[in-house]
Amino acid sequence: MESQNYKNHRKFYAPHHFVFLPLLLVLEGTGIYKVFNDEQNQLSWILFSVVIFLIFYLAIMLRQHYALSLQNRIVRLEFRQRYFEIFGLRSDEVEEKLKFGQIAALRFAYDDEFKIYLEKALKENMKGDEIKKSIKKWRPDHQRV
Template sequence: MESQNYKNHTRYYAPHHFVFLPLLIVLEGIGIYKVFNDEQNQLSWILFSIVIFLIFYLAIMLRQHYALVLQNRIVRLEFRQRYFEIFGLRSDVVEEKLTFGQIAALRFAHDEEFKIFLEKALKEKMNGDTIKKSIKEWRPDHHRV
């Protein structure tokens, strides 16, 4: 497996991204084409296009919403567990001062960098993207949604 870093840490789900969504786009294209080229059934093609668009929209939004909400909860739990393992303290006070972007970025840093970037995030308000770009020893996460 390729070593994970900032440039390659995104992930795709092939059936969704490369089969289902492209199929919906093709069907939407056919529907729009037929709206303008089949005057006899124009109303049916308009309805077809609207339904396909709604399915496409719902597929994107529901998949993203459910996966992201669950993933965000898990990332927060991982932060709490890791903070406790490193510092031996509850993370409640610290976690309230961090944005989710900062918390998410910190999980890619190994323990020593975690401490450094946590301090910078708290004191200098270093944002998540800057934290990720600054990580020297990337801690991969191959189990993300």
């Protein structure tokens, strides 16, 4: 398995990203083409295009919404557990001061860097993307959605 880092940490789901969505885009393109080139059935092609667009939009938004909502909850739970393991304290007070992007970024750092970037996030309001870019030894997460 390839080593994970900032440049390659995004994940794709092939059937969704490379089959289903491109197929919907082709259908949408066909519908729009036909709207302008089949004047006899123009209204039908407009309806077809609108329906395909709505399916495309729902496919993207629902998949992302459900998966990311659950993933965000798990990331917060991981942060709480890890904070407790490292510091032996509850993370409630610290977690309230952090934005989700910072919490999500901290999970890619091993414990020694976690402490450093947590402190920077709290004191200097270091953004999540800055944390990710600063991590020297990336802690991979191959089970993300």
